[in-house]
Amino acid sequence: MEQSTILEMRGITKRFPGVIALNDVNLAVTRGEVHAICGENGAGKSTLMKVLSGVYPHGSYEGEIVFDGEPVEFRGIRDSERKGIVIIHQELALSPYLSLAENIFLGNERSRRGVVDWNKTNSEAARLLRRVGLTEPPDTRVTDIGVGKQQLVEIAKALSKEVKLLILDEPTAALNDEDSDHLLDLIRGLRDDGITSIIISHKLNELEAIADSTTVIRDGRTIETLDMHGAEPVTQDRLIRGMVGRALDHRFPEHTPTIGEEVLRIEDWTVHHPIDRQRVVVRNASVNVRRGEIVGLAGLMGAGRTELAMSVFGRRYGTGVSGRVYKNGEEVDTSTVQAAIRAGIAYATEDRKRYGLNLIDTIQHNVSASALGKVARWGVVDKNVELATAERFRKELAVKSPTVAALVGKLSGGNQQKVVLSKWIFADPDVLILDEPTRGIDIGAKYEIYTIVNRLADEGKAVILISSELPELIGVCDRIYTLSQGSVTGEVVRADATQEHLMHLMTMDKNGTTR
Structure with a gap:
């Protein structure tokens, strides 16, 4: 029996000032499947999901969305959640000092006559936590569990909203292998329960392991959708070719070291x-x-x-x-x-967004931050020297930004990492x-x-x-x-x-x- 289509996105185009982030993108997702979306940083994957979930509301993009057989026009996240679409972003949206139960039902409280029913809140939270494989008591604070378990709490929160389509943006990026395997097993279990998932991931081995279909996006355009279980196996090299438009025969550059004392x-x-x-x-x-x-x-x-x-x-x-x-x-x-x-000695942290960069400041100021003395005269920063320095690193490290006045928070992950490296290389x-x-x-x-x-x-x-x-x-x-x-x-x-x-x-x- 042929499965029906739960989601269609047709001709989606999204523009930002001076940039076309999505250009006539099409996506079709079958009910009950795990559908992967892959592409390079800046390809438009997360932007497409923000369009779908209402983060970018109807009217801010061109094209149409059909969900569960009906055209939909989401004005915000609450609209999409009422239809059963829930997105879990790469940066988890949990309140660290609230309990697991409070986080699960935040904005969706279990109440009676305007007062939170804590017995119902905790009992339902315990049931949802068990469903995602957590044994922690519902009154445990989020700050007291690891990031792998926090991902599972996010999924429990999605399940509390009677989710039909679950979107996961880089769900295993910060997880170790054991936690990643557990999360993927949970997604398989949700698929068996009839819940459709869209997963964005750079870990191609995970896509091989879990995806039923994979759509490749490159430079804001849909390149192809591949059946992962078709007659011809879809390998990681095949996915890479679609993502970058060429074969990467060697994933690591050739290098002959010259090692000294x-x-x-x-x-x-x-x-x-x-x-x-x-x-x-x-x-x-x-x-x-x-x-x-x-x-x-x-x-x-x-x-x-x-x-x-x-x-x-x-x-x-x-x-x-x-x-x-x-x-x-x-x-x-x-x-x-x-x-x-x-x-x-210099140390480039693993958490570039929290500790490595000032996301609301420019490339120019981030690059000079580790060695301000090198761009200062008499204790005052020389803006011309600082600008020239940042511009040199932008070119040498091929940071994809037209100007060093761009905010670092607007860059893709790969380009943010290049700014982190620029900062510490500048410190020499x-x-x-x-x-x-x-x-x-x-x-x-x-x-x-x-x-x-x-x-x-x-x-x-x-x-x-x-x-x-x-x-x-x-x-x-x-x-x-x-x-x-x-x-x-x-x-x-x-x-x-x-x-x-x-x-x-x-x-x-x-x-x-x-x-």
Whole structure:
């Protein structure tokens, strides 16, 4: 029996000042399927979903939307939700200090005569939480659970609204492999219950695993829709060809390193949890990196990779930090961010939107922020020097923006990441620590980031790269340290690195046995 179409978007065109974000886009989604949308950053994926969900209301775009057999004209999100369309954005919209139950029914309260019925609220919340696989009590605060579980709370919230079409924008971007697998299993279960899903993701292996159909969008246009279960299998290379308009035969640029003397050595580094001070998060870790070398840190969520990097860079994480840091053979002070920068160390955070950038400021001001002294005279910023500096980095790193006066928050994820790199390259560090530098960006932008990283190494920088993607570490790094439960469990040169070998080391406990 042929399944019916639940959604059609016909001839959707969306314009912003000076930009056509969507140009005659068409999308058809079958009832009860998981339909993926993929494309490079800036291709128009999220814009299309904002049109569908009413974030961009009817009248602000051209074209028509037919949902459940009826033409619809949404003036806002509440209109689309009343029809059963719910969108979960990449940045989760939960209130951290409210309970799970309060978040699930926020704006959709269970009340009697204008007063919240807490017994009904908590009992219904518990039922929804069980449905998405959570066992936490409904009165648990959102801030007390991890981001993977927060994604599940968002889905429980969607289910409370009797969702027919669930839109998930990069739902696994910030999740580890275990949480990602659990979320994908949940989406499969929702499909079995008759709920249709649209998923936007840059993780092509996930699309292979879960999608029934995939629509490729490039430069604001619909390129093709592929049947993922057709006679001819749809491979990741096939998707990449559609996304970038060409084959990426090599996902990682060729690179022959020129490695020199040791630049940075971290010895016996131990860090305790900032709240539970008895808990050791990093335990006696020792790593080193040489000039012109790219060294990877691999580990599962909670292994201590980011905690190690942040605590070395100005003690930005943890308590009871002990150990020594040596730069060019001499012990250096890194106890504050300013001291770490003076020592020639820079750290590009994994959360660029919260900690790495000022999203409501310009590219120009963001680039100069890490080294204002270099663009100042007599303590006053020279705007001409600052402008010329930002413009140079915009061109060198190919930031896609017509001007450095553009707000960083308006850039795509890949271009935001280039601004983060520009900021720290401008500081001219000897050691650059990059924490998840390609998280949430597309395959084409990743290649550009890898090329920039290789160029930095060729210029003599020592680079430490933290990544949750093992193929990325193997494809980019000259040497890889593995961490598990806060301890360094192995050191592997590129020639010997396989995903299986790294995973074995990443799952060892502190006694050297596999968990």
